[in-house]
Amino acid sequence: MIHPIPPGTRDVLPDEMRELRRLHLALIEVFEDRGYGEVATPAIEYDEVLARGDGRTADTAYRFFDGSGDLLALRSDMTLPIARLIATRYAKAEMPLRLCYLANAYRAVRPQRGQMREFAQAGVELIGAAAPEGTVEVIEVLEAALDAAGLERAVIGLGDADLYRQLLAEFGVEDEARDSILGRLAAHDLVGLETELSELQGVSDDQVATCVALSQLRGGKEVLEEARALGGAAVERATARLGETLEALEARGVAQRVQIDLGLLRDLGYYSGAILEVYDPALGHVLGGGGRYDGLLKRFGVDQPAAGFALYMERVHVAQMEEETPGGERP
Amino acid sequence: MGRAKADGPLKLAVPRGALLSETLDVLDAAGIDTSEVRGESRSLIFPGQSISLVTMRPSDVPTYVEAGAADVGITGKDVLLEQADRVVYELLDLGFGRCRMVLAGRKGDKRLGESERRLGMMRIATKYPRIAERYFEGTGRQVEVIEVKGSVELAPLIGLADGIVDLVATGRTLEENDLEVREEILGCTARFVANRVAHKLRAREVDGLAAKLREGLAR
Numbered sequence: 001m002i003h004p005i006p007p008g009t010r011d012v013l014p015d016e017m018r019e020l021r022r023l024h025l026a027l028i029e030v031f032e033d034r035g036y037g038e039v040a041t042p043a044i045e046y047d048e049v050l051a052r053g054d055g056r057t058a059d060t061a062y063r064f065f066d067g068s069g070d071l072l073a074l075r076s077d078m079t080l081p082i083a084r085l086i087a088t089r090y091a092k093a094e095m096p097l098r099l100c101y102l103a104n105a106y107r108a109v110r111p112q113r114g115q116m117r118e119f120a121q122a123g124v125e126l127i128g129a130a131a132p133e134g135t136v137e138v139i140e141v142l143e144a145a146l147d148a149a150g151l152e153r154a155v156i157g158l159g160d161a162d163l164y165r166q167l168l169a170e171f172g173v174e175d176e177a178r179d180s181i182l183g184r185l186a187a188h189d190l191v192g193l194e195t196e197l198s199e200l201q202g203v204s205d206d207q208v209a210t211c212v213a214l215s216q217l218r219g220g221k222e223v224l225e226e227a228r229a230l231g232g233a234a235v236e237r238a239t240a241r242l243g244e245t246l247e248a249l250e251a252r253g254v255a256q257r258v259q260i261d262l263g264l265l266r267d268l269g270y271y272s273g274a275i276l277e278v279y280d281p282a283l284g285h286v287l288g289g290g291g292r293y294d295g296l297l298k299r300f301g302v303d304q305p306a307a308g309f310a311l312y313m314e315r316v317h318v319a320q321m322e323e324e325t326p327g328g329e330r331p
Numbered sequence: 332m333g334r335a336k337a338d339g340p341l342k343l344a345v346p347r348g349a350l351l352s353e354t355l356d357v358l359d360a361a362g363i364d365t366s367e368v369r370g371e372s373r374s375l376i377f378p379g380q381s382i383s384l385v386t387m388r389p390s391d392v393p394t395y396v397e398a399g400a401a402d403v404g405i406t407g408k409d410v411l412l413e414q415a416d417r418v419v420y421e422l423l424d425l426g427f428g429r430c431r432m433v434l435a436g437r438k439g440d441k442r443l444g445e446s447e448r449r450l451g452m453m454r455i456a457t458k459y460p461r462i463a464e465r466y467f468e469g470t471g472r473q474v475e476v477i478e479v480k481g482s483v484e485l486a487p488l489i490g491l492a493d494g495i496v497d498l499v500a501t502g503r504t505l506e507e508n509d510l511e512v513r514e515e516i517l518g519c520t521a522r523f524v525a526n527r528v529a530h531k532l533r534a535r536e537v538d539g540l541a542a543k544l545r546e547g548l549a550r
Contacts, residue, residue, distance in 0.1 A: 110416065157531055188420035188530070191522060218534050261531060279528045281338055284399015286527065 008109065008117030020120075020317060024102055026148040027122045027311070031100035034141050036124045039099050041081040043106070047073040052299050053080040054270045060107040062117075074106035079270070079293065079308060082125050087300035095128025095304060102313075116314065123290065123310030130305040131292060132245040135274045138290065138307045139245075140254045142276070149316050151323065154280045154287065156257045157218070159264025160242055161271040161291060166234035167214070171207050173200060185215055186265040210235075215263040221246060223260050238262070245274055270296045276309055282322035287315050341382050341529075341536045344396055344404030346389035349500075350521055353427040354405050358384075360547030361540070382540070393417040393524070402529035403537060408519040409498055413459050420530050422541050423523035426548060432462060434514040435505055436494040437487050443494045443513065447472065456486030457496040466496070466516050484508040 005011070012020065028038060047063055050073050062074040075081050078101045090097055102122045109115045124141055126134050139156060146154045164185055168178045177200055184193040190212060197208045210230045217223040224239045224246075242260060249255040266275050266289055275291035290309025297304045345354055345368065355365040367377045368384055377384040385401055390413075392406035397417045404419075407428055411421060434455070436443045446453045452473045457463045460478045467474045477492055479485075484504060486492040496516065499505060505512065523544055525537050 155532055187418075188422075188527070191421050191424045216538065218531060259531065277531075279531050281528070281532050284397065284526050284528050 006117065008115070010116070010118075016317075019320075020313065023149060023313065023317060023320070024122065027145050028100065028102060030144045030148045031122075031124055031141065034098070034144070036098040036100035036126075036141070039082065039085065039101055040103065041075070041078070041085055041101075043074055043104065044072045045075055045081060045084065047071040049084050050075065050080050053083055053296055060109060062106050062108050075103075076107050077105050078103050078121060078123060078310065079125065079296070083297055083300050083306075086127055086297060086304075087302045090127075091302055096134070097127040098124065099127070100124045120313035121288075121310040122313055123288070123308055125306060125308040127297065127306045128304045129307070130294070131241065131273050131307075132248045134305060134307045135245050135292060136248045136252060136254075138309060139249060139258065139276070140252060142278070142290070142309050143254050143257055145311065146257070146278070149311075149320060151280050151287075151316070151319055153282070153323070154257065154278060154319070155259050157261040157264050157277040157279065158242065158245065158258050159261045159275045159277075160238040161266065161273060161275045163214070163234060163238040163262065164211075164265060166237065167211065167232065170232055170234050171203050171211075173197075173203065181211075182265065185211075185263070188215070188263065190215070218259060218261040218263055220260065223262060227262055241273060266291065274307070278309075278311065280319040280323070283315060283319045285315055286312075287319060288312050339383075340379055341403060341533060341540065342401045343382055343384055343540075344392045344401035344406070345384050345386045346392055346404075346406050346521075347386050348389055350389055350405070350407060350428045351386075354521065357405075357425060357427065357544060357547055360550055361543035362547075363543075381536070390414070393419050396524055396526050399526045399528055401526070402533060403523065403525045403540060405521055405523055408517075408522055409459065409462070411522060411524070412462050412517075412519075415461065418527055419524040420527060421522050421524050422530075422537075423544060425521040425523055425544065428519070428521040430498050430500040430519050431512075432459065432496065432516040432519060433499050433512045434466075434494055434496055434516060435487075435499075435510045436513050438509050438511045440487075442487075446493045453494060454492040455494055455496055456483050456492035458483055459496055459498070462516070463496040484510060 061076050064072055066072055082099060104118055104120050106118050109117060126138050129137060142156060164182055168181060173181060181196060184196060194208060194212055197203055197211060213230060214227060217227050224243050227235050227239050246255060249258060264275055264277060270293045271291045272294045273292035277289040278287040280287055288309060288311035292307045294305040297306055355368060358365050363382055364379060368386065375386055387395060389406045390410050392404040393411060393414045395401040396404040396419045409432060443453055452475055454475045454477060455463055456477045456479050458479060460476045463476050483495045483497050487494055488508060523541060530537050
């Protein structure tokens with residue numbers, strides 16, 4: 001008899017599990033070697049606790065009432081539960097704190113094409129280490145994790161989460177209009193971006209062109225120069241932050257995989273400063289991401305800078321297999 | 332920096348059907364050889380030195396591009412809007428393939444208005460259920476959207492629906508079926524789209540192709 005399971009969830013059988021386990025162990029070893037202790041937290045939390053970190057995640061959270069009428073939610077990533085854990089268990093601990101995890105998270109997405117309702121993430125959180133050193137350490141751990149996974153061709157995109165918020169403030173674009181433009185930028189809808197910005201009052205054609213051009217700048221160090229040439233205080237600040245991070249990465253000899261990307265904008269609400277995304281040429285989907293969230297812990301009552309990343313385990317596994325048969329086209 | 336090496340030629344998804352001939356013209360203007368596609372061949376893949384052309388239904392373009400099976404592609408804005416949940420980067424408005432998404436009803440027929448007034452709801456047949464739902468939601472009206480796959484003009488003629496939401500280029504099909512445009516929903520043109528990872532890892536090639544397409548259009 002066939003007994004169904006909900007779409008977007010799946011069973012793992014021994015052949016796959018063996019490979020996944022090998023990947024899990026390799027990653028946890030990388031994290032532990034660098035002083036990141038593994039933690040586990042409950043998959044269900046109080047909704048109001050998770051919503052404290054980021055109200056927006058509520059869009060895709062699974063929520064339900066328990067027997068005593070409390071509203072619970074399944075975690076949709078590990079960053080918020082760990083922020084809660086730090087505020088509760090490590091409020092007076094000596095910083096920096098290094099934690100890592102391998103855990104399932106849940107999102108109420110329409111399950112299709114690699115979008116799962118239940119998925120495994122492996123990642124680290126570095127608490128109490130400011131930019132650029134903290135960012136650099138996290139990128140260094142990420143590089144080691146990608147090496148351990150055998151993804152030699154993987155690339156880390158490095159961008160700045162504050163760039164467009166500040167740029168749009170400079171243009172005098174605020175509130176709803178700003179959020180809408182940020183949405184266009186996050187989706188990389190250049191046609192819509194240009195049209196919508198042009199229709200706003202007080203935004204000049206030059207400013208529209210600057211915004212569109214900025215979002216297309218990605219590559220090596222040279223793009224920082226190209227960005228500066230476009231001008232403006234927001235661009236100056238963002239490129240200075242990125243330049244500083246990149247120099248520190250180079251000094252530690254870990255900049256090879258890093259691609260500067262001024263078009264990077266992750267849609268999670270809590271990011272500030274550096275943001276990261278991970279790609280592999282063998283896979284059309286993003287393998288993971290992260291960045292700084294210096295304001296997040298404050299919302300839980302601990303004012304500490306923080307940074308981290310998470311890799312989607314199933315996608316890393318797919319990339320591992322695709323890299324074994326390069327070229328993309330199967331016979 | 333950017334240690335990744337590109338795997339072979341860039342794969343460009345080319346829409347078959349109504350957009351094909353203008354797509355090929357634009358590619359020609361951009362200096363891409365399309366003679367093979369124009370020929371009698373029934374192949375789906377046309378390999379090239381720096382760019383390979385892959386032909387498919389326009390509505391499949393976002394699927395292939397999102398998954399990275401094609402690095403870049405060309406398709407209509409109507410397709411992108413209908414599949415808005417697919418993550419592809421929309422880089423360029425190519426300007427051709429211009430048409431309008433409209434609400435149409437039978438000529439001189441009051442059913443659309445009457446259904447709304449007396450039944451609180453219009454029945455709308457369409458091949459674009461999501462665009463239709465979003466439009467009526469956005470204009471504060473209740474509808475029952477009926478998805479059909481074939482000639483949607485048939486639906487109001489034999490009483491499946493009060494009206495239709497469909498794409499109109501010249502308006503001749505509506506005319507021939509005794510239908511008329513009641514409301515304009517939006518204008519659509521062909522767009523150049525890219526896979527998210529290809530846009531990052533094959534930046535130079537993707538930007539180069541976008542620039543050539545832009546130049547070709549300006550000519």
